[in-house]
Amino acid sequence: xxxxxxxxxxxxxxxxxxxxxxxxxxxxxxxxxxxxxxxxxxxxxxxxxxxxxxxxxxxxxxxxxxxxxxxxxxxxxxxxxxxxxxxxxxxxxxxxxxxxxxxxxxxxxxxxxxxxxxxxxxxxxxxxxxxxxxxxxxxxxxxxxxxxxxxxxxxxxxxxxxxxxxxxxxxxxxxxxxxxxxxxxx
Amino acid sequence: xxxxxxxxxxxxxxxxxxxxxxxxxxxxxxxxxxxxxxxxxxxxxxxxxxxxxxxxxxxxxxxxxxxxxxxxxxxxxxxxxxxxxxxxxxxxxxxxxxxxxxxxxxxxxxxxxxxxxxxxxxxxxxxxxxxxxxxxxxxxxxxxxxxxxxxxxxxxxxxxxxxxxxxxxxxxxxxxxxxxxxxxxx
Numbered sequence: 078x079x080x081x082x083x084x085x086x087x088x089x090x091x092x093x094x095x096x097x098x099x100x101x102x103x104x105x106x107x108x109x110x111x112x113x114x115x116x117x118x119x120x121x122x123x124x125x126x127x128x129x130x131x132x133x134x135x136x137x138x139x140x141x142x143x144x145x146x147x148x149x150x151x152x153x154x155x156x157x158x159x160x161x162x163x164x165x166x167x168x169x170x171x172x173x174x175x176x177x178x179x180x181x182x183x184x185x186x187x188x189x190x191x192x193x194x195x196x197x198x199x200x201x202x203x204x205x206x207x208x209x210x211x212x213x214x215x216x217x218x219x220x221x222x223x224x225x226x227x228x229x230x231x232x233x234x235x236x237x238x239x240x241x242x243x244x245x246x247x248x249x250x251x252x253x254x255x256x257x258x259x260x261x262x263x
Numbered sequence: 264x265x266x267x268x269x270x271x272x273x274x275x276x277x278x279x280x281x282x283x284x285x286x287x288x289x290x291x292x293x294x295x296x297x298x299x300x301x302x303x304x305x306x307x308x309x310x311x312x313x314x315x316x317x318x319x320x321x322x323x324x325x326x327x328x329x330x331x332x333x334x335x336x337x338x339x340x341x342x343x344x345x346x347x348x349x350x351x352x353x354x355x356x357x358x359x360x361x362x363x364x365x366x367x368x369x370x371x372x373x374x375x376x377x378x379x380x381x382x383x384x385x386x387x388x389x390x391x392x393x394x395x396x397x398x399x400x401x402x403x404x405x406x407x408x409x410x411x412x413x414x415x416x417x418x419x420x421x422x423x424x425x426x427x428x429x430x431x432x433x434x435x436x437x438x439x440x441x442x443x444x445x446x447x448x449x
Contacts, residue, residue: 113351119342119346140303149332157340
C-alpha cells in the first residue's frame, strides 16, 4: 500500500502545515521534524488519530503497539479510538517485572527495547504505531519482538516517512506481507 | 474535590482489577503499580480515558499536558477524546528548538522538565495528566512551568494517588484553587 494514494490531499496538507522544521537538532546538519504544533492543534491531532485508527481497522489489528516515547502520544489515542488494547514497547529497564527484550544496532553501538510478552496473545494482530520512520531500526526490532512474543504483525503505521533514509527497504523483508503505511513521505 | 465521592465504585473496581503489583521495582522494598494490563484491556482503557476526559470538561480545560512518559499514554487519548490540544512536558533535552525548563529536587540530586512555551497561550486552561501521583515533585514542577509559560492551571488529574507519600499536601499550595483529582487512592 502506498500513502500517496490512500491519504487524502487535504489531510496531508493539514498535517504538513502543523509540522515544524527545527534546524540542527538533535545534531548539527539535521533538520528535525517537530510534531508538537500538530499535537497542540485538536483539529489536526484528531484527524491524525482518525487516519491511523482507519489503518488499524483496515489491517484487522487487535492491539496497538506504541514505541517510546512519541509513539505513545500517537499510538494510545489510536487504541482508544479504535477500541483496541495498547501495549507500550519501552527502552530497556523501564518496564517492571518479566520482559522480553530485543537489541538492535545504532550508528554507533546498540540499543534494546522491551515488552511485556503477556500483554500479547497468540491470536493478536498487532499494528505498530510511531511518529517517524527513519532508518527503521527500532521498528524492525519491534516487529521481531512482537513475533517472538507469539503474536502476528498487522503492519506498521507512521505519521511521516523520511524517505531518503531507506527505512522502507530495510523494513519490508521484516514485515513480510504486512503493510507499511506512512501518511506523509518527506 | 475528592475522588472517593466522584469516581463510581464499578469504575474503581474495573481499574483496580487491571493494575498489577510488581514487588521490588524499581528498587528493593518498593511495590510498583504496573498499569500495562489496564492499557492492554480496551474496556478499562476506554473507561479510564472517559473518566479523565470528564475531569477535563468539568475543569474547563482547553489543553492537556502529559508528563513523559506514562503521562503521554493517558494524556494524549484524553486530549483526543475531549477535542483538546495536547502538549508534552518532557525530560530535559528531548524537545527540539526553544524550550522553557523547570528543575526540581529528587531524593538524591535534581531533574529538569521542559515544554514548548509557544504551545501554551495566555488564555489556555491546562489540565495536567499523569498516571501516578507519588511525592508530587514532577507535577509541582509542571504546574510551575505552565504558569511561567503564561497559561492557567485547570488542575491535575491522575489515575492513582499513592496517598502515603504525601504528594497531595505538597501540591495543594502550588495548585492553589485548582483541583487535584485522583481516580484511585492506593
